[in-house]
Amino acid sequence: xxxxxxxxxxxxxxxxxxxIAGRSVPYFLLLPVVGVLAAILGxxxxxxxxxxxxxxxxxxxxxxHGEYIGLDNFRAVLHDPLFWHVLLRTVVFTAVNVGxxxxxxxxxxxxxxRVSTWLRLLLTIGLVLVWAMPPVVxxxxxxxxxxSQNGVLNYILTQLHVGNYFxxxxxxxxxxxxxxxxxxxxxxxxxFVVITVYAALSQVPRELLEAAQIDGARAWRIxxxxxxxxxxxxxxxxxxxxxxxxxxxxxxPYLLIGPGQQTSSNYLMxxxxxxxxxxxxxxxxxxxxxxxxxxxxxxxxxxxVRRMLRVGEEA
Amino acid sequence: MRYRVLxxxxxxxxxxxxxxxxxxxxxRSNAHTLTVWLQVDAQNxxxxxxxxxxxxxxSSHPGWNVNVxxxxxxxxxxxxxxxxxxxxxxxxxxxxxTDMTAYMASKEFANLxxxxxxxxxxxxxxxxxxxxxxxxxxxxxxxxxxxxRVITYRTDLFKKAGxxxxxxxxxxxxxxxxxxxxxxxxxxxxxxxxxxGEDWFTALSFVFDYGGSIATQNAHGKxxxxxASKKSVAGLTRFKQFFDATQSRSTATxxxxxxxxxxxxSQGRTAANYGPAWYTCCVKPxxxxxxxxxxxxxxxxxxxxxxFLGGSDxxxxxxxxxxxxARAWIADFTSTANEKxxxxxxxxxxxxxxxxxxxxxxxxxxxxxxxxxxxxxxVQTGNILKTFLAQFLTGHLSVKxxxxxxxxxxxxxxxxx
Numbered sequence: 036x037x038x039x040x041x042x043x044x045x046x047x048x049x050x051x052x053x054x055i056a057g058r059s060v061p062y063f064l065l066l067p068v069v070g071v072l073a074a075i076l077g078x079x080x081x082x083x084x085x086x087x088x089x090x091x092x093x094x095x096x097x098x099x100h101g102e103y104i105g106l107d108n109f110r111a112v113l114h115d116p117l118f119w120h121v122l123l124r125t126v127v128f129t130a131v132n133v134g135x136x137x138x139x140x141x142x143x144x145x146x147x148x149r150v151s152t153w154l155r156l157l158l159t160i161g162l163v164l165v166w167a168m169p170p171v172v173x174x175x176x177x178x179x180x181x182x183s184q185n186g187v188l189n190y191i192l193t194q195l196h197v198g199n200y201f202x203x204x205x206x207x208x209x210x211x212x213x214x215x216x217x218x219x220x221x222x223x224x225x226x227f228v229v230i231t232v233y234a235a236l237s238q239v240p241r242e243l244l245e246a247a248q249i250d251g252a253r254a255w256r257i258x259x260x261x262x263x264x265x266x267x268x269x270x271x272x273x274x275x276x277x278x279x280x281x282x283x284x285x286x287x288p289y290l291l292i293g294p295g296q297q298t299s300s301n302y303l304m305x306x307x308x309x310x311x312x313x314x315x316x317x318x319x320x321x322x323x324x325x326x327x328x329x330x331x332x333x334x335x336x337x338x339x340v341r342r343m344l345r346v347g348e349e350a
Numbered sequence: 351m352r353y354r355v356l357x358x359x360x361x362x363x364x365x366x367x368x369x370x371x372x373x374x375x376x377x378r379s380n381a382h383t384l385t386v387w388l389q390v391d392a393q394n395x396x397x398x399x400x401x402x403x404x405x406x407x408x409s410s411h412p413g414w415n416v417n418v419x420x421x422x423x424x425x426x427x428x429x430x431x432x433x434x435x436x437x438x439x440x441x442x443x444x445x446x447x448t449d450m451t452a453y454m455a456s457k458e459f460a461n462l463x464x465x466x467x468x469x470x471x472x473x474x475x476x477x478x479x480x481x482x483x484x485x486x487x488x489x490x491x492x493x494x495x496x497x498x499r500v501i502t503y504r505t506d507l508f509k510k511a512g513x514x515x516x517x518x519x520x521x522x523x524x525x526x527x528x529x530x531x532x533x534x535x536x537x538x539x540x541x542x543x544x545x546x547g548e549d550w551f552t553a554l555s556f557v558f559d560y561g562g563s564i565a566t567q568n569a570h571g572k573x574x575x576x577x578a579s580k581k582s583v584a585g586l587t588r589f590k591q592f593f594d595a596t597q598s599r600s601t602a603t604x605x606x607x608x609x610x611x612x613x614x615x616s617q618g619r620t621a622a623n624y625g626p627a628w629y630t631c632c633v634k635p636x637x638x639x640x641x642x643x644x645x646x647x648x649x650x651x652x653x654x655x656x657x658f659l660g661g662s663d664x665x666x667x668x669x670x671x672x673x674x675x676a677r678a679w680i681a682d683f684t685s686t687a688n689e690k691x692x693x694x695x696x697x698x699x700x701x702x703x704x705x706x707x708x709x710x711x712x713x714x715x716x717x718x719x720x721x722x723x724x725x726x727x728x729v730q731t732g733n734i735l736k737t738f739l740a741q742f743l744t745g746h747l748s749v750k751x752x753x754x755x756x757x758x759x760x761x762x763x764x765x766x767x
Binding site: 092093094096097098099182183184185201202204206207293294295296297298299300310313314315316 | 424428431434435437452453455456457458538539548601603604605607608609613614617619668725728731732733734736737744
């Protein structure tokens with residue numbers, strides 16, 4: 036009786052054990068990837084969260100010991116009116132940059148389809164060169180062109196009698212300096228959009244275009260009802276990627292406007308974070324701001340990722 | 351083929367083991383290396399003095415190497431912070447005198463007080479530099495050298511306008527500049543004295559000339575902005591007058607480094623700059639014979655205007671394992687002979703008994719310094735003063751109103767816990 040019971044328990048165990056082993060193989064195979072992700076992504080984020088809950092300034096850095104203060108860093112940031120001003124400015128900045136990038140990029144791709152082969156080749160080479168230029172180098176070029184003393188932009192505008200731009204300072208007002216930053220970011224981002232949308236355009240069925248033409252549809256109508264639906268998934272991916280890039284843009288605004296000209300009246304989230312975290316040596320607050328940024332960007336892209344998935348299912 | 355790949359992999363692994371052990375042993379033999387961070391100014395201006403200090407140090411410390419690393423002003427603190435986080439700080443670091451306070455307050459530097467006598471001329475160190483190395487009554491740095499601000503000018507243009515002697519008062523200087531400007535009208539965009547409006551070292555010199563100040567600490571230890579005080583406003587108003595009279599077109603929103611004043615000078619588009627004495631470095635193709643310097647005159651006849659006393663100190667981070675050697679190297683580097691040589695190169699030496707008669711040193715007779723508050727660096731990185739200057743120089747706000755706003759911002763920043 037006793038032995039029989041033991042035997043049944045044993046055999047049941049053996050069966051379940053084998054089943055578990057069989058089911059867990061895929062998970063074991065995932066382990067290396069999970070391990071690598073945890074090391075290069077998980078640990079820094081864990082550290083960031085830990086830092087954001089501490090008072091961690093220069094004295095704490097020297098002592099190598101932060102003091103836990105709960106959510107005080109987040110509370111201080113969220114109660115700072117500057118944070119909300121900067122957030123609003125960054126959202127507007129991102130919307131303008133992403134909008135311009137996508138619209139101009141799509142127009143560029145449509146142009147690329149229509150031009151002759153050699154011109155297309157020339158344009159593509161130009162676009163790739165722009166795409167390949169490191170942002171820091173591009174900033175240098177922009178700085179030279181828009182320099183108030185010797186810039187070619189002021190010279191040309193004055194020569195063309197657009198107005199008197201002699202020694203005009205393009206970085207005098209927040210609006211004007213961000214117009215410069217936007218031109219630089221959009222210029223650098225367009226090639227990727229043009230080349231991607233150009234590739235997507237080849238997916239538009241030629242018969243549909245011809246059928247629409249025969250039915251007497253105008254160019255705009257054809258684009259809106261035939262081309263755009265096909266492009267939609269690609270445009271959504273490009274838009275959500277651009278949002279992520281532009282919302283956190285640092286190199287261009289920081290270097291083009293200049294470290295010496297970053298003030299509370301022209302911060303973006305990235306430069307605000309840099310000033311609060313590194314400029315003031317207040318690493319705890321800096322960590323809190325970057326976590327907030329992470330949440331905001333994730334929130335913004337969730338909308339697009341969901342719509343993208345839906346479009347994908349429909350297609 | 352597969353065997354070859356395997357063999358290659360085995361060789362690679364064996365090699366990496368060898369390299370790893372080699373580097374470990376290299377580290378062991380390098381235990382006697384002193385790491386020193388200096389600014390590039392030393393590399394460009396006086397590499398011979400660095401070499402002299404190194405050989406003096408090595409002769410008294412056989413078996414030691416000195417690894418001098420040259421850094422840039424605008425990024426060395428971020429790099430330094432990273433080494434603190436990584437427990438890999440240099441043994442000696444050159445700090446700007448405005449950067450010292452935050453690090454001293456954070457207990458980052460070793461107390462050098464007990465060893466003060468081992469440094470040459472420490473009894474007669476320049477008061478300004480000594481103050482910048484002192485916090486809570488303790489000494490955390492050794493003064494290295496200082497620099498004041500002087501007028502660099504075009505002797506030929508001033509002569510052409512009939513001025514052979516340097517001006518003795520601010521108003522005389524201003525009228526000379528206006529006359530030079532009129533004679534150079536044919537040069538497009540010519541400014542008799544080029545200065546970026548946001549170059550706060552210039553504007554605040556006027557404030558101190560009129561007896562004003564930036565901020566003071568009250569009896570309860572709270573900082574109070576004093577730019578809107580009567581004397582400060584008088585200085586700022588005078589600065590605006592001077593600025594408006596000498597600028598060709600509004601350079602109100604430009605700072606001291608974009609463009610560099612000496613670049614405008616070198617292009618022949620100005621007759622004068624107000625800045626460090628080394629501005630003469632970079633005025634080519636203007637011939638040296640056409641470039642002179644004098645002390646910026648005060649509004650009080652016969653006196654110099656107080657200039658910002660910039661300077662450097664040398665400090666020993668507490669993480670250093672070689673603090674005694676670090677102190678010995680600093681003593682060698684700031685020896686009387688080295689400081690005298692620094693003076694010959696146009697700098698202000700670290701002690702009063704070594705002072706000469708150069709224009710830089712005469713200008714330092716009256717000088718001013720930033721408020722010694724723990725959070726002063728935040729006022730600078732937040733560009734509070736630049737915003738303030740642009741506001742009243744462009745006419746967006748009156749001097750008084752802009753100063754009141756700045757006072758609030760400064761007090762808020764300095765009084766942070």
